[in-house]
Amino acid sequence: MPLVPPPRPATSAAAVPPPGEPAPSALLQANTPEWSVGDLAAALKRTLEDAFGHVRLRGEITGYRGPHGSGHAYFSLKDGSAKIDAVVWKGVLGRLRQKPKEGLEVIATGKITTFAGKSSYQIVIDSMEPAGIGAWMALLEERKRQLAAEGLFETDRKRPIPFLPRVIGVVTSPTGAVIRDILHRLEDRFPRPVLVWPVRVQGEGAAEEIAAAIRGFNALSPDGPIPRPDVLIVARGGGSIEDLWAFNEEAVVRAAAESEIPLISAVGHETDTTLIDFASDRRAPTPTGAAEMAVPVRAELAAQVHELGARQAGTMLRRIERERADFRALVRAIPGADAFLAVKRQRLDLADARLRPALAANARDSRERLNRVADRLTRRSPAIALAEARARLAAIDHRPRTAMSRIVERRRDRLDALTSLLGALSYKAVLARGYALVRDADGLPVRSADAAARAARFQLQFADGALFARPEEAPDDPVAPPLVEAPRSAPRPKRAPRRAAPEPAPKPEKAAAEPAARQGSLF
Template structure:
């Protein structure tokens, strides 16, 4: 029975026979048509960073299930919120299948934190990292110019924000405004805002496009997701790197973004940013008018004080007539004494002049001149005769002194037969002591000099030098001076009569030996 049943062919049915690939493709089409784009909320699990291909693979899970997720390389670079392990997110993408594993997955196209708590946690973490780098330091803040010439605004070109700012600037103090239009929400908004800030700072001062003196980054209110572009790191770093002072006006007064911490001044609203940017023109004009009025009043008060002081000084000064009265009185007294004084002075000089005339009459100048001429004529020949005799006497005296000098010189002694002995250095020798055998000596005679050598030196043994007896020149009677006989014995006697020393010199000149080194040295020969 069982064998027959096994051999009996199975009854035919009308069900379609599927291949595995066809079934996988049909399931994929069915799943994609049924769900399409979905927003899926879950916690990221199993994220290990990008794959070598640039794609990212992880899972989204909640308390009951999990689903695989993939982010393609091109999409990953555009994600505003990058995947992070354990982060609860809301993923937007397409549901599809993966036939290789018989599984379904979500291909993520955008990713954002789920719920206000996740956004705030991410914001606080980013704020902590940037603050640690010093981007929010108070010393990095720049002062806002009091009255900027050009104001640059980074905001959406449409909407109420730009109109409110322009209207407030016009009301307070009209300024030249440059608007850099950007998207302030959604994908790519952060990059546009950062590019606008960098673009304004890159303008050249004095160029064709004026460089702003102040920047305003503004946006209207919204949720934390709507304002998230101003929390992006690229915007914060662009604001920190700029050199133009920046006012942030993002959201309402209660909204706080990271650009508020890095900006130089935070405004509660875009309208408040315009009020911070420029002063009120009418208030400024009123202040200037008030200062001018106060300055004018101060000047008038100073002039009045000076005028009062001048009046007081004038009252303290004496009257001109009173001041000059004493001077006038002294002048009158001097004038009264001047006429008699002049008359008396003229009389005195007249009397002196009369005395001079009287003396001249008693002693006329012509008579005094004649007497002087007679005295001059009487002594006319005497000065010439006295001068001739005086010159003759002086000539005789000079000749006598010359002859005496010649007779007292050592050459006169040499002429009488003496000789002067010198050593090789030209020094005169006073005795034989110290002479060496063969020593060269120079002997000077009256008619020349000879060079000799000694055969023996020093004094003879057992002998002593003969004692020298000084000779005294004989005294002679004084005779009258004879200019023609100067240098003879009579001249020597005459000199001795008036001067003993001169008599001794004259006696030596006549031939008396003299105890001199030249005489002693000459005795050697």
């Protein structure tokens, strides 16, 4: 498209030179149209976009350092003779099936445009895929090494396929021939309920749908309204490596490795290999082969059961015959009843022959002992012995009562002596001889003058009662009457002092009525 210059002002007639005269440089410059930088950039942008629009560009990625902080990706595509800048916007980068990678040869589809800020042109990429089978295979091998290093292809992660699943889940396209082949094969071998999760098996978004279907089957509850399958089949027909690439995506491989339900992969033909085959529990060469792995042949099972039943019946019959023969041999070895009881009968006859004389001898011995006892009873009758015992009892009839009376008298005399001794040793007998017992306010005995002086009040216990008193200071030269000790009738044994029980205090009126001269001062 030709560049259209912006309109310019009309030239004055006086400025036009006469015909035949050379045009001066000023006149040439005046005839050249004038552009602003922005107008020229916009015109170039429109011309480039209208001339090329969307293109498929093949080249090697260079200068890629990962997504920018804004989420966009910037790099260049080059070949042996040229290089063009490329940009992938943030929203498109997340949807790309093939992510940019340094040194990878790709085929990019996008729009050619310009960037006025750098006076350069670039391609805004909408989709991208590896260029050629070699690039696809190189990418496949690299991804395979990466996932294998994480342990997703280890054999110890693989689970056995159930022998006869109750429900089978199938992840495939609902309109292709694959699902019909699987259903027909299951019907021929052993019909089972089948749940189909429809997905796209190639193109953009196919990998995400396949991964979501595998995780969706695993999320079903075993006792929910939709039964959870016992085995999964992920199937697709044959195709090129580009058509089967969805089954090489990392999301699909990780979903297959994480599946708790045993999974059979049946992608492509027998010669096709995808990464899901390494992560699945079993790989089938074709979708029909996957159906054969999922269920056994019912007719073969019935024949096998019949054969096993016949073998079991034959084995049981042979076992019974062998046991019967053994039993007969044991019966023949067992002796008869007469032979078994002959010895017992002989011993019984011998015992019977010995028992009769023994019983007669025992009867004679018992009779002789009875006669001896009768003779002794005759010589000493029980009536005579009883009469003699009664006579002895009558002779000693009064002796026990006399002896008991004497014992009571002796113990009464001893009790009176102890009572007299107790009265002599009691402190009340001492009080009766004119002494007094001094106690403090707590009822404890006061044993010294110092203790009595410190007491605020104390009690004097006499033989006929008690008085309360307060301590007073003694005179400088007190005259104490001579202490006359009452005679003692008998020496008293020494005993440890004990705390006497306090007597009840007299009433204040009675204590006040007692004359002071009658008691006198104690200090």
